[in-house]
Amino acid sequence: MTTHELTLDDLTSCFRGLIPSVIATCSARGVPNVTYLSRAHPVDDERIAISNQFLSKSSHNLAEHPFASLIVVNPDTHDEYRLTGVYERTERRGPIFERLRNDLSMIAALTGMQDVFHLAAADIYRITAIEQLDTVGGADPEPRSPTESAGHGPLGELCSRLSRCGDLDSLVRMTVDGLVDLLGYRHAQLLLIDEDGTRLFTIASNGYPVGGIGAEVALGDGVAGRAAARCEPVLVGNLAQMTKYSRSVRSSFERSGGIGPGREVPMAGLEHTGSQLAVPALALGQLVGVILVEDERPEQFSQSDAVVVSIITSIVAGSIETLRSEVRTAGALTTAPRRALPISTGNSVHVRHFVIDGSTFLDGDYLIKGVAGKLLWSLLRHHERDGRTDFTNREVRLDPTLELPDFRDNFESRLILLKRRLDERAAPLRIEKTGRGRFRLLVAATPRLDLMAES
Amino acid sequence: MVDRSFLEPDTIDLLESGCALIVGLVTANGAPFATRGWGLTLADARADARARLLVTAADVVALGHPDGALAGASVAVTGCHILTLRSIQLKGSIASVEPPTAIDQDRVDQYCDDYFGAVAQVDNIPRHLMERMRPRSVVAVVFGIEQVYDQTPGPGAGAAVSVGGR
Numbered sequence: 001m002t003t004h005e006l007t008l009d010d011l012t013s014c015f016r017g018l019i020p021s022v023i024a025t026c027s028a029r030g031v032p033n034v035t036y037l038s039r040a041h042p043v044d045d046e047r048i049a050i051s052n053q054f055l056s057k058s059s060h061n062l063a064e065h066p067f068a069s070l071i072v073v074n075p076d077t078h079d080e081y082r083l084t085g086v087y088e089r090t091e092r093r094g095p096i097f098e099r100l101r102n103d104l105s106m107i108a109a110l111t112g113m114q115d116v117f118h119l120a121a122a123d124i125y126r127i128t129a130i131e132q133l134d135t136v137g138g139a140d141p142e143p144r145s146p147t148e149s150a151g152h153g154p155l156g157e158l159c160s161r162l163s164r165c166g167d168l169d170s171l172v173r174m175t176v177d178g179l180v181d182l183l184g185y186r187h188a189q190l191l192l193i194d195e196d197g198t199r200l201f202t203i204a205s206n207g208y209p210v211g212g213i214g215a216e217v218a219l220g221d222g223v224a225g226r227a228a229a230r231c232e233p234v235l236v237g238n239l240a241q242m243t244k245y246s247r248s249v250r251s252s253f254e255r256s257g258g259i260g261p262g263r264e265v266p267m268a269g270l271e272h273t274g275s276q277l278a279v280p281a282l283a284l285g286q287l288v289g290v291i292l293v294e295d296e297r298p299e300q301f302s303q304s305d306a307v308v309v310s311i312i313t314s315i316v317a318g319s320i321e322t323l324r325s326e327v328r329t330a331g332a333l334t335t336a337p338r339r340a341l342p343i344s345t346g347n348s349v350h351v352r353h354f355v356i357d358g359s360t361f362l363d364g365d366y367l368i369k370g371v372a373g374k375l376l377w378s379l380l381r382h383h384e385r386d387g388r389t390d391f392t393n394r395e396v397r398l399d400p401t402l403e404l405p406d407f408r409d410n411f412e413s414r415l416i417l418l419k420r421r422l423d424e425r426a427a428p429l430r431i432e433k434t435g436r437g438r439f440r441l442l443v444a445a446t447p448r449l450d451l452m453a454e455s
Numbered sequence: 456m457v458d459r460s461f462l463e464p465d466t467i468d469l470l471e472s473g474c475a476l477i478v479g480l481v482t483a484n485g486a487p488f489a490t491r492g493w494g495l496t497l498a499d500a501r502a503d504a505r506a507r508l509l510v511t512a513a514d515v516v517a518l519g520h521p522d523g524a525l526a527g528a529s530v531a532v533t534g535c536h537i538l539t540l541r542s543i544q545l546k547g548s549i550a551s552v553e554p555p556t557a558i559d560q561d562r563v564d565q566y567c568d569d570y571f572g573a574v575a576q577v578d579n580i581p582r583h584l585m586e587r588m589r590p591r592s593v594v595a596v597v598f599g600i601e602q603v604y605d606q607t608p609g610p611g612a613g614a615a616v617s618v619g620g621r
Contacts, residue, residue: 022477026481030528032480032529033531036477036533054609056613061487067487069487071489071491078588080588082490133511133514133588240578244577247540250609252611253610
């Protein structure tokens with residue numbers, strides 16, 4: 001810094017990306033250009049890096065007149081600062097470039113643009129002056145601080161409760177309930193990886209108007225998908241701003257013919273999400289799932305939250321792997337099939353099942369698809385054929401129509417997903433656990449089975 | 456010179472709304488200078504396609520031009536819709552810098568209401584925080600519109616907007 005007391009260190013908050021920064025350049029003839037920046041990061045105590053992907057006019061100006069004026073905003077106080085910069089160089093590799101590229105790819109992931117929306121370059125500027133803008137200002141506002149993690153007591157309590165869970169159903173329920181009720185997060189989801197290792201599905205949630213059990217997201221898509229793909233926590237404090245930007249860029253690509261219209265990655269459950277923290281759950285180096293906590297407000301999570309949730313994910317991942325292996329072993333202790341329980345209501349339920357993807361509907365309403373849908377269909381066929389309602393995990397997982405892979409078949413997760421989905425829908429068909437590795441199909445209405453083959 | 460009547464109505468609506476207005480000026484020694492706009496009004500006279508842009512008074516002084524004389528200097532102003540980020544940039548030459556009128560003061564108040572309200576609604580940023588950005592005083596920069604660009608984020612950013620078929 002050459003002329004002012006303010007330093008880049010004082011402006012750290014301005015570079016969190018919550019409020020877009022502004023850059024003005026001008027040509028050698030003195031014609032200015034002004035636009036917003038997608039990302040800016042401090043490089044050292046006198047340099048910043050700016051993401052450059054759509055700054056064609058600014059780049060042209062800098063080539064003939066290497067000066068810039070920037071406005072950055074402190075998101076906590078809304079104090080504004082004008083930075084005078086001298087363009088030094090452009091980087092297309094290295095740690096600075098990678099940092100900005102990571103930010104950009106997160107934005108791209110929000111609308112499925114990972115293949116087309118890339119960082120072109122990182123422009124490095126030396127900052128020669130910083131001044132605070134002359135505004136009305138006022139009393140310093142209360143800074144918006146991230147949600148303080150609840151401390152060791154509630155964390156310890158949740159760890160203790162998780163370690164006492166004896167089956168997958170209670171484990172997943174305890175996980176999301178504890179995150180909300182004990183640790184104070186407003187919204188929490190547990191997602192598990194599917195059999196192919198390409199998608200995550202929600203197996204439990206808390207704090208949402210609709211539970212969203214069975215909702216899926218591809219690895220790499222959205223915050224949860226990105227945490228899974230990278231196997232590292234992803235913390236986003238300005239999701240609304242990033243989503244807006246991502247939508248705008250996607251529309252522009254669509255208009256230019258660069259990509260076809262696409263479905264936006266559905267953000268988990270909330271109509272307006274301000275901040276999200278996704279932490280991958282790993283056991284023995286393998287991805288088991290992701291815990292996602294989120295909030296309508298921006299900037300609600302900190303690195304300490306990431307640490308807390310990481311502790312929970314470690315316990316959950318280890319427990320899930322242990323339970324899976326235990327259930328496989330216990331499944332050998334089969335019992336004789338019982339006859340069906342009497343149907344209590346006399347009603348019927350129309351079950352339509354599509355072979356092509358396992359999509360299953362109850363009385364015309366979508367229930368579930370994939371392995372869980374095929375599982376329900378298999379159980380109902382057994383019930384129709386010989387009246388069975390009691391099953392063991394081991395025998396059912398051998399059913400070839402489920403198309404389970406030989407390795408890491410995820411059967412227990414799918415069974416619990418089906419159980420929770422049926423519970424969520426208050427369906428007349430339910431799954432009830434009857435012992436380790438055993439369960440019962442509860443039938444409160446006569447199923448009318450309708451198989452929809454491929455056309 | 457661009458005639459207002461040749462600007463698309465939705466472009467006029469955007470620029471005169473509570474969109475985010477960012478401004479590029481040039482200092483006396485030829486350096487770029489970023490600031491914010493606090494209301495933009497496009498002139499009605501077809502033969503005189505001028506815009507009246509309200510900017511922070513202290514920033515005009517900081518440009519260092521003798522007596523604040525900016526006439527003939529270039530200006531760029533980008534209006535960005537708060538929700539869609541659709542952005543239009545006008546470029547032109549400054550005709551005059553004028554003290555604010557009572558109408559200008561009302562325009563600033565109306566602009567702040569619209570802009571801060573949109574930010575509160577879309578970005579969930581409280582009004583009292585946005586109010587801290589309000590300028591102490593403004594001046595009116597009157598300029599002739601010479602070029603129009605689409606500055607919406609994406610691969611098409613920076614494309615010239617054809618105005619009235621020209």
